[in-house]
Amino acid sequence: MTSVIDPHHLQPSSSWWERQGDLIMRRPFNExxxxxxxxxxxxxRVARGPVHRPLPGRSRPLDVTYDFGGAELSLADLHRRTFTTAFVVLHRGELVHESYPGAFAGPRARFQLFSLSKSLTSMLVGIALADGAIGALTDRVIDYRPDFTGTAYESTTLADLLAMSSGVGDIEQWDVPGTDIKRFEEACLGRGSVEDVLRSARRTGAPGERFNYSTLDAQLIGWVLEAATGKTLARYAADRLWSRIGADRDAYYWLSRSRPRTAIGGGSFNATARDVARLGLLMAHDGVLDGEQIVPRDWVARSGVRDVAHLAIGALGSSGYDHYGYANQWWTLDGGAYTGLGVHGQYLFVDPAADVVIVKCSAWPTEDDPERDRETVAALRAITARLSGRSASLVA
Structure with missing residues (x-):
């Protein structure tokens, strides 16, 4: 573990300390x-394995346009309008296109993935179930973390957490002081306790009945994983997943400054864009790589489930966009595609039927942006349609 900034040498009363979260997240600093x-x-560190598997294929120009807002736009327009920093496209397991428009980006740069980390955490839960470390999705949080007895999470099951349907916490509003997510961010950066934030969250509904997007729920999933496996999230990710995918580089989780230091399973994973694409390949190919079942097949299928009424596309309510549904820490789309999402424009888009995986890292000016999200989805779906329809003539 490494730390460059020692919080003991900072002045808690300084304006920088008070505003550090905003400064880290805002343009132009965030690139x-x-x-x-x-x-x-x-x-x-999340260590890569001894075997490196280069992605087959090679990058070529991708001649694709997409319609948005009444205009026909190019990928260059997409990157400019949505502040793309990295863009990787795989088709049928091969690299067909990559570009790095970001000022500090490149094939070896490791990108902060924010809530896309949740989708990785879900993959680890599936592996832990297959390993027998986790008994069942009906297990309660307190079966693994008895210290949450007496909190709003006492009756919550792992299935509730995975569906963002715990009934705990308020709507995530990053720009409103005092909200759960703002208190969580401040605790991660050293002002308060991350565990205290989760323990003090209030029950706002019955478990399993409504969708309420919650990084607190995802954080608790990570803690359940650590308790069940006896390993830190980083160590379990390395042992059971990252070391097996032929990654280019080690990945890492950043940890809370507050003690006990903890990985943020809902938002602190960092990796190269190519390596994130390797995770997408696993999902597109039923969890199999080179004949080895790494993520259980039934768990991969569960990530595309669309038969829960309050998680259906268009039914998520005020904490989700109307073109998404939700399943197993992934956002679902019409036609069988789904995507991991992170604030400021991080995407791991998977269309299993078309065998297309697209990674887009970005540095949006704000955490959430419905219009930039809609535009990005329009572009990703246009790429998928072209690749699946006329793949041989796509690349010059």
């Missing part, structure tokens, strides 16, 4: 911070 989180916060 640098999103590729250098290990310079800003403590980290724990």
């Amino acid at each position: 640098w911070t999103f590729t250098h989180m290990n310079w800003l916060l403590p980290t724990e």
Whole structure:
């Protein structure tokens, strides 16, 4: 574990300390911070394995346009309008296109993935179930973390957490002081306790009945994983997943400055864009790589489930966009595609039927942006349609 900034040498009363979260997240700083989180916060390494598997294929220009807002736009327009920093496209397991428009980006840069980390955490839960470390999705949080007895999470099951349907916490509003997510961010950066934030969250509904997007729920999933496996999230990710995918580089989680230091399973994973694409390949190919079942097949299928009424596309309510549904820590789309999402424009888009995987890292000016999200989805779906329809003539 490494730390570049020692919080004991900072002045808690300084304006920088009060505003550090905003400074890290805002343009123009975020193009640098999103590729250098290990310079800003403590980290724990997620080690790659001894075998490197280069992605087959090679990058070529991708002649695709997409319609948005009444205009026909190019990928160059997409990157300019949505502040793309990295863009990787795989088709049928091969690299067909990559570009790095970000000022500090490149094939070896490791990108802050924010809530896309949740989708990785879900993959680890599926592996832990197959390993027998986790008994069942009907297990309660307190079966693994009895210290949450007496909190709003006492009756919550792992299935509730995975569906963002715990009934705990408020709507995530990053720009409103005092909300759960703002308190969570402040605790991660050293002002308060991350565990206290989760323990103090209020029950706002019955478990399993409504969708309410919650990084707190995802954080608790990570803690359940650690308790069940007896390993840190980084160590379990390395042992059971990252070391097996032929990754280009070690990845890392940044850790909370507050103690006990903890990985943020809902938002602190950092990796190269190519390596994130390798995770997408697993999902597109039923969890199999080179004949080895790494993520259980039934768990991969569960990530595309669309038969829960309050998680259906268009039914998520105020904490989700109307073109998405939700399943197993992934956002679902019409036609069988789904995507991992992170604030400021991080995407791991998977269309299993078309065998297309697209990674887009970005540095949006704000955490959420419905219009930029809609435009990005329109572009990703246009790429998928062209690749699946006329793949041989696509690349010059």
